Amino acid sequence: MNVKPTLFLYPTTMTSPLGDAVKLPCGLVFPNRFVKSALAELMAGAEHKPTPTMLDVYNQWAQGGWGALITGNVQVDVNHLGTPSDPALQGEYTGKEKNEALVATWAKYAQACQQHGTPAIVQICHPGRQSFRGAGNRGLFVPAIAPSPIPVQIGNGLLGWIVSKIMFTVPREMMQADIDTVTRQFVDAALLMADSGFSGIELHGAHGYLIDQFLNPKTNLRTDAYGGTPEARAKFVVDIIAEIRKVVPSNFCVGIKLNSADHSSSTFEETMTQIGLLVEAGIDFLEVSGGSYEDPKMMSSTQTQKSARTAAREAFFIEFATEARKRYPNLVFMLTGGFRSRTGAEYAVKENACDLIGIGRPAAIDTKFPQLLLDESVPDETAQLLLNKVPAPFYTRFLPAKLIGPGLESAYYGGQLYRIAKGLKTMAPSV
Numbered sequence: 342m343n344v345k346p347t348l349f350l351y352p353t354t355m356t357s358p359l360g361d362a363v364k365l366p367c368g369l370v371f372p373n374r375f376v377k378s379a380l381a382e383l384m385a386g387a388e389h390k391p392t393p394t395m396l397d398v399y400n401q402w403a404q405g406g407w408g409a410l411i412t413g414n415v416q417v418d419v420n421h422l423g424t425p426s427d428p429a430l431q432g433e434y435t436g437k438e439k440n441e442a443l444v445a446t447w448a449k450y451a452q453a454c455q456q457h458g459t460p461a462i463v464q465i466c467h468p469g470r471q472s473f474r475g476a477g478n479r480g481l482f483v484p485a486i487a488p489s490p491i492p493v494q495i496g497n498g499l500l501g502w503i504v505s506k507i508m509f510t511v512p513r514e515m516m517q518a519d520i521d522t523v524t525r526q527f528v529d530a531a532l533l534m535a536d537s538g539f540s541g542i543e544l545h546g547a548h549g550y551l552i553d554q555f556l557n558p559k560t561n562l563r564t565d566a567y568g569g570t571p572e573a574r575a576k577f578v579v580d581i582i583a584e585i586r587k588v589v590p591s592n593f594c595v596g597i598k599l600n601s602a603d604h605s606s607s608t609f610e611e612t613m614t615q616i617g618l619l620v621e622a623g624i625d626f627l628e629v630s631g632g633s634y635e636d637p638k639m640m641s642s643t644q645t646q647k648s649a650r651t652a653a654r655e656a657f658f659i660e661f662a663t664e665a666r667k668r669y670p671n672l673v674f675m676l677t678g679g680f681r682s683r684t685g686a687e688y689a690v691k692e693n694a695c696d697l698i699g700i701g702r703p704a705a706i707d708t709k710f711p712q713l714l715l716d717e718s719v720p721d722e723t724a725q726l727l728l729n730k731v732p733a734p735f736y737t738r739f740l741p742a743k744l745i746g747p748g749l750e751s752a753y754y755g756g757q758l759y760r761i762a763k764g765l766k767t768m769a770p771s772v
């Protein structure tokens with residue numbers, strides 16, 4: 342396999358490796374290893390475009406000392422949204438000459454993110470079968486689309502079945518024309534972001550969204566060129582990457598967020614094969630996460646009290662990342678989920694589990710979290726942000742736990758983003 346060298350480190354005066362700059366194959370340099378992972382802002386309103394409120398949040402993150410900012414997911418098709426207030430592409434993008442106003446709107450967003458030199462990467466996504474009923478312009482009874490017509494099933498028993506039926510449609514199996522359309526939508530989204538001045542895009546290939554649905558044998562039962570083997574299941578995303586590369590500048594970053602094998606039904610070896618194809622396709626980094634709406638491992642909570650020693654292995658998917666890293670030592674790995682402390686982040690880098698530390702929920706509480714962890718005058722014991730599980734109100738106890746837990750976490754931290762936008766103090770969840 343032809344694996345190109347991708348990682349160059351520039352040690353700073355800090356003894357901690359966390360302050361090292363990381364250079365991606367496209368040439369983009371992250372000034373340190375802390376990356377704010379995607380947090381859906383839910384602020385794009387009915388127009389599904391970046392709003393002043395969104396920009397207010399990024400004005401804060403831009404000053405936070407991050408190595409890079411990954412935006413919340415931007416949907417590539419306004420007819421298929423994850424939530425009703427997602428930002429989304431409204432139709433075909435035909436280049437900046439014909440779309441000056443649109444580019445100007447997105448350029449303001451890029452400018453807000455990158456005003457202090459932090460590279461910003463837009464996460465682009467299609468929810469596929471996980472598009473909620475009514476989320477998107479397609480109407481309540483028009484089905485979502487997916488590689489195979491397998492509906493989302495959250496929780497067990499009759500209640501789980503009823504809730505899933507209300508929330509999701511039975512998806513329609515995608516025809517070749519649908520695959521071509523969605524591929525073009527991903528390419529349009531990437532080009533719009535490049536034209537708007539962003540430093541790159543990240544394909545959302547994790548958490549049970551459309552790209553993950555193709556990769557995963559549980560949701561992809563196809564027998565055509567897009568299913569049947571790990572290679573065929575990867576064709577959808579590999580083709581998308583190839584088409585994106587044809588239109589964006591060579592210094593534009595193309596990354597992907599992917600589920601770890603231990604939390605999907607793909608075997609580890611199958612996932613390694615698929616990562617190999619992504620490397621050949623020329624990805625700049627791979628973010629490791631895990632879970633889906635049916636099994637929301639990415640939204641696990643961390644313990645409230647930890648010693649520095651037990652905090653070391655706090656990252657949720659560290660075993661997978663460490664093993665995958667051995668196979669693809671030159672691929673830039675980002676690991677997301679569970680990092681709450683300098684000790685945990687340093688451990689992951691020193692154990693060679695990853696190059697980049699993805700930070701989600703702590704970024705919604707402390708917009709300058711990297712500055713705390715990189716400040717050598719702060720001792721390890723206090724260089725952390727411990728977060729309690731978001732408590733569940735009593736009336737939610739009858740609903741599927743797999744829906745309520747992640748829903749509460751998302752709603753709580755989404756609420757903190759609004760507080761950041763309004764200039765209010767954020768609050769860590771209390772029990």
Ligand SMILES: Cc1cc2nc3c(=O)[nH]c(=O)nc-3n(C[C@H](O)[C@H](O)[C@H](O)COP(=O)(O)O)c2cc1C
Pocket residue numbers: 378379380381382412413414464545547548598630639640677678679680699700701702703750751752754755
């Ligand atoms: C409010 C909220 C919104 C999120 N939105 C996204 C998203 O748009 N795309 C994505 O890939 N992950 C999303 N996530 C998941 C995070 O990127 C991250 O994978 C997860 O929170 C685990 O990291 P953490 O333990 O540091 O929070 C979201 C999480 C939260 C709490």
